[in-house]
Amino acid sequence: MSAKKTSVERDVTINKSEFKAAVIKHLHCTLGTDENKANNHAWWKATCSAMQEHVLEGIRKTQKTHYLNDTRAVHYFSAEFLMGRLLSNNLQNFGLFDVANDALNELGVNLSDVLEEEPDMALGNGGLGRLAACFIDSLATMELPAIGYGIHYEHGLFRQEIQGGAQIERPDSWRDYGNPWEICRPESIQEVSLFGYVETKYGENGRIQKEWHPGHIVKGIPWDIPVVGYGGKTVNVLRLWQSKASGYFNWDVFNSGGYLDAQAENVQAETISKVLYPNDETEAGKELRLIQQYFFCACSLKDIIRRYKRAHGDDWSRFIDQVVIQLNDTHPAIAIPELMRILVDRAELDWDKAWNICTNVFAYTNHTLLPEALERWPARMLEKILPRHLEIIYEINHRFMKEVDKKWPGDNAVKARLSIIEEGNEKMVRMGHLSVIGSFAVNGVAELHSRLVKQNLFPEFDALWPGKLTNVTNGITPRRWLKACNPSLSKLIDKKIGDDWPLDLNKLAGLEKFATNKTFQKQFMQVKQQNKQLLAEEIKASLDIDVDVNAIFDVQIKRLHEYKRQHLALLHIMALYRRLLENPDYDMHPRVFIFGAKAAPGYKLAKDIILAINKVADKINNDARVNQKLKVAFLPNYRVSLAEKMIPAADVSEQISTAGKEASGTGNMKLALNGAVTIGTLDGANIEIAEEVGDDNIFIFGLTVDEVNELKASGYKPYDYYYKNPEIKAVLDWLETDYFTPGKPGALSSIKQSLLDHGDQYLVLADYEAYSKAQEEVDKAYRDKERWAKMAIINTAKMGKFTSDRSIRDYVERIWKLDSCPVRKG
Ligand code: GL2
Incomplete structure (x- = not known):
């Protein structure tokens, strides 16, 4: 069936010869080389530069339009932006991908090879940072005035090497050879104060005034990364701050003695933006981390205020109409006392007025319930680095406690729970509490998660301010996560339902009626097969493992964490191995288990799990008795x-x-969008995915949140499962032998210990049997080719809800109250 064509309107029209000429011009004039000498890296840079001409023009027009319309804008504060590569994305969004492909082809250059030259911009750890990247893509696509603010890390997330099965971390150097996209903006450099002491003064009118005498001042240099919306009309920016020494050192402070901590003088300004903390979902309780957070928040607030003042002078009354700031987790929460400091100490607004501004400007997204990820800073550390901010936090808390007392008179227990300050051996500042108190809206990232935020994490806040805690389910940009990464499937979809789905993902529902159509099933699965072939080649190149594309490609890709339970998958793989050894005719469809995961460098058990996966993989892949049916690849x-x-x-x-641990997940959405069928627990956004695709098109197993809680409350005993289920016992015992680590018995035993002796916090053994059964169902379903094709198609068709455009629409309507501002030609 032929479908109607509704091509996306593009802002940039340029043909193949013009593109070719531009690339050659940049090869000559920007890079000083020529066609005969250029390697792929040079071609990549020249192609980026050719694109950058349009990008810069887009930025100029966008900023002019926003300025002339004096638009309200959202400022997305995030310590992480996991952008990935930009060239292919920018080509796609400008609608120039095919033009570039043809142009380079004529020059004898292969675009795919050129794209491979681009280092990933990995300025984030995982889901939280990638979400920020998807959101700014949607904001630009939807022509919303928005700016991302973050840190210009010199080194992003470490590069992972595997040696002898173990993870080795190597520095990431994404801009060693220059980055063609970023634009330095020296005209917008900011200065940020640190350390020092606070002086209390009495003004003429008896007003108490506070003056912070900083011990150090560092410079923040802004680098703008273009964010090209689909269609290439709006080009917003991501502004990342790099730290530099300012040369300022306050000798007065130093000489007055005692105020300046001995370490302060050693602060190397440049180290602030040197490296991304590689911890995912754990609080990095480090002084430098707090300085990083403050550094980028202070620079960004100054930048916002400078822009506001250009239009409105010293009149603060319109600030809340023009500015909304989204705090991506608590990492930027220090922006709240910083804005109070600016308003009270600098602009000399009275406290209530200033607080009213703050609490109408900030909104906060919570991304996790894991206690180890909820940031708390020692009050002592804050006092040393940001003495004035600690005073302000105390004042915020003091006033808030009065409010609590009005609601729950005399209830000290509730006060202790709600206080920003946690008393104990060491006084701690709870950044989650500060974020809730200082914001006008708080959201979780999936229905279940938001419910748990209300019920378990902040129940009293919900009672105090009904309606303030809300949900915005995460989403992913279909431009990168289908159109660009899966061109064959995209083209097939275009043919079937038209090509406007990247802007309106609900259109994919139009595929549902073809889910049982034999021809379409065949085409859909052919595309999958081609993609599997490409991945098989990658696996061969990277690991020298041959995999059969007729096998089931079973993929687990995410950070390595006990709660994500890669070790549950591992135990099951070992069990399959054992079943095959015990019964060579064991009936299963061939399967390749494919993993990708980085572990935080200091997370010992996570690294042990990587080692175990690789050691088990090694054994299985080289065991001729089983390797026709079973393979394991850790990329x-x-x-x-x-x-x-x-x-x-x-x-x-x-x-x-x-269940209850993964706030949302976004990889789940990306995989389903590309026609993978989920095997999953009722956790995070899996629940909403299941609602969309229906029970027949997903494999749900395991304990629910309530069952997890009940089991824990009744006293969970992992040993019971070990003794009850011979398979569990056998595989756990196997880990302790030297079967997988010849000559080194016990090298993998920490996993068994964690599951038995340390209580199996994440209920791996409790869910094992259900998981194993669900996997048998997967096997059965896959063998029924038609059934599987239908399931895969329905997964793609039903992902409309999970476009990040929908998430952004939710934020805009419920929280940000923004209008789009179309950027027109000229
Ligand atoms: C996370 C959650 O763990 C993850 O479930 C969620 O999808 C993302 C984005 O909301 O946020 N929280 C968190 O601290 N990290 C995440 O990936 N690092």
């Missing part, structure tokens, strides 16, 4: 650009976290 250095190759090739998507 090193999982990152955005690798995800773009793995996701289109997946048959099965593993989303097997302990």
